[in-house]
Amino acid sequence: MAKEKFTVRFSKTxxxxxxxxxxxxxxxxxxxxxDCGQCFRFDEVxxxxxxxxxxxxxxxxxxGGEVRLIGVNEQDYRAIFEEYLGLCEDYGVVREDIGAHxxxxxxxxxxxxxxxxxxxxxKQEPWEAVASFIISQNNNIPRIKKIIxxxxxxxxxxxxGFDGKTHYAFPTAEQVLAAGEAGLAPFKMxxxxxYLIDAAKKHLxxxxxxxxxxxxxxxxxxxxxxSICGVGPKVASCALLFGFHKLEFFPIDVWIKRVLAKYYPxxxxxxxxxxxxxxxxQYLFYYERYMGGEE
DNA sequence: TGCCAGGCCGAAA
DNA sequence: TTTCGGCATGGC
Numbered sequence: 144m145a146k147e148k149f150t151v152r153f154s155k156t157x158x159x160x161x162x163x164x165x166x167x168x169x170x171x172x173x174x175x176x177x178d179c180g181q182c183f184r185f186d187e188v189x190x191x192x193x194x195x196x197x198x199x200x201x202x203x204x205x206x207g208g209e210v211r212l213i214g215v216n217e218q219d220y221r222a223i224f225e226e227y228l229g230l231c232e233d234y235g236v237v238r239e240d241i242g243a244h245x246x247x248x249x250x251x252x253x254x255x256x257x258x259x260x261x262x263x264x265x266k267q268e269p270w271e272a273v274a275s276f277i278i279s280q281n282n283n284i285p286r287i288k289k290i291i292x293x294x295x296x297x298x299x300x301x302x303x304g305f306d307g308k309t310h311y312a313f314p315t316a317e318q319v320l321a322a323g324e325a326g327l328a329p330f331k332m333x334x335x336x337x338y339l340i341d342a343a344k345k346h347l348x349x350x351x352x353x354x355x356x357x358x359x360x361x362x363x364x365x366x367x368x369x370s371i372c373g374v375g376p377k378v379a380s381c382a383l384l385f386g387f388h389k390l391e392f393f394p395i396d397v398w399i400k401r402v403l404a405k406y407y408p409x410x411x412x413x414x415x416x417x418x419x420x421x422x423x424x425q426y427l428f429y430y431e432r433y434m435g436g437e438e
Numbered sequence: 439t440g441c442c443a444g445g446c447c448g449a450a451a
Numbered sequence: 452t453t454t455c456g457g458c459a460t461g462g463c
Contacts, residue, residue, distance in 0.1 A: 180444055276444075283443040283462060290460095333459025338446085375446050396444040428444080 147233050153217040160305035161216035163224070166209050170234035172261020173203040173210065179262055179429045181385045183275050183288045184295070184313070195295070197223050197268065198312040200304030214305040229263030237390075237419045241426075244417035251406040252423060255430035262425050265385060269353045270346060271313045272386025273368065276378045277338045294330040298322055316343040338373020345371050357387055364389065384421040393420040402431045 149168040156162055165171075173192050177185040185194030191204040191213075201224070202213040215224050225231060238256055245252040267275075279287045291313075298318045299311035319327070320343040327336040345351040351371055356364045364387065368379040380394035393399075393413050403411070416423060 279443090280445040281443060281458080282445090282460080285463090286443080286461060289462095331460060334446090334457095335459080373446065377445060381444070394444070397442090398444065432444090 146231070147235070151220070153220070156213060158305075160213055161219075163212040163215040163217065163220040164209055165212070165230075168210055168230065170238070170260055171210065171228075171230070171263055173205055175259055175261040175429065176228070176263050176265065177203075178433070179259065179425055180284055180432070181381075181425065182265055182267060183279075183284070183291045186288075195310050195312065196227055198300065198302065199223075200302075200306065200308075200310040202305075226266050229265055232263070232390075234263065237422055240417055240419050241423045244415065244420075245411075245423055248407055248411050252426065255423075255426040258434055259426045259429035262422075262429055264388070264390060264422055264425060266388040267386045268313070269356070269382070269386040270316055273342055273346070273371070273374070273378075273382045274313070274316075274319070274339055276381040276385075277342055277371075277373050278332055278335050279381070280335065280373070280375075280378055282335075290330050290332050294327070294332075297330060298326070316346045319343040320347060335373065338371070341372040342374065353387075356383075361389060361391055365392075380421075384424075390419050390421045391417070393424045396428075398428055398432050399424060402427045405431075 147169055150166045152164050154162045154164060174187070177192050177194070178187070182194075182196075184196065185192050188202075191202050193200070193202045195201075199214060199219065201215055204211040204213065212220065212224060241252065241256065275287070275291060278290055282290075295311040295313055298314035301309050301311050304310045314322075319339055324336050324340060327339065332339065342351075346353065351367055356367050359367065361383075364383055365376070365379045368374050368382055369376070374382075377394050377396055380392040383389040384392040384394060393416060395413075413420070
C-alpha cells in the first residue's frame, strides 16, 4: 500500500525528552484512536493522552494539525510506533474500500466513518492483545483497565518514563505463569485468571504459536487462538484485529449486535465486508457507543 | 439496589 | 447442533 504523505521530524522538549512530531497526518486522532475500546493502557490527561506500549511510557499531544509523540525517539518511531499507531496504512484507501463494500447497505457506515474519522487500528503486541481481551470478556471497560493496570503494576517490569516516574510494562506470559492463579487473585479478574494462565502456558509452550498465527489464514489463525480455554470467537477476533493487525476481522460484541439490529434489520453479509471489515467495525462501535448513533 | 459489562464453558436438550 | 445457566467482580 502506498504511504500517506505527512512529515515527520524529531526533536526534544524543553525538559530534554525525545519528541517525534508528525504534521498533516490524514485521518488520525489520538483521542479517538485510544478511546474506542481497542487498547486499555492509555488515559486521557490534561492536554493529551498518556500510556504504556511496548515497554515505553509515551504522551501524545495534538494541536494545530500536529501530533507530538513525547517519549518517542527516531529509532523507536521507525521500529515501533509508526506501525503501532496504524500509520503504515493509507486510510484514504481503507475508507474507500469500506464504502465500496458497505455502501450498498445504506448511509450508516458513511455517518459512522465521518463521526470516527480519526480512528486507526493500533498494532498492539500479540500477547498483550490476547491477554487483554481474555480479561475483557463479560466485563466493562473501566474495570478492564483497572485490572490490567493493577496486574501490570504487580507483575510487570518497572521502568522509568521520560517524566521521571516509574511505570510498568505489560506482564509477560512468563510473569503471568510464574504468578499462578494465587498470584493473580489480588487483581480481581475472577474466573478469567484460569483462562489467562492457559493462554500463557500455550503461548510459551508453542502449542499456540503466535508466529504461525501471524502468517496463517484468517480461519486458521482464529482456530489456533480458540484452542486457548476462554478464547471464543469474539476474543479471538479482537486479538487478531488489534494485536495481529488482521484488519478483516469483525468482532461481534453486544454493542455491534445492537448496531446490526438497529441499522441493519435486514441483515448484512459480514463475510463479504472486505479486507478492512475490522476498521468498519470500529467506526460502528465508536459511533454507537460514544455518540449513541445520532445522525 | 439491580442490571449489565467488547463472552465463554460445559451440560442438557 | 443449538440453547442456556453459571460465572467473579464492580461500574453505573
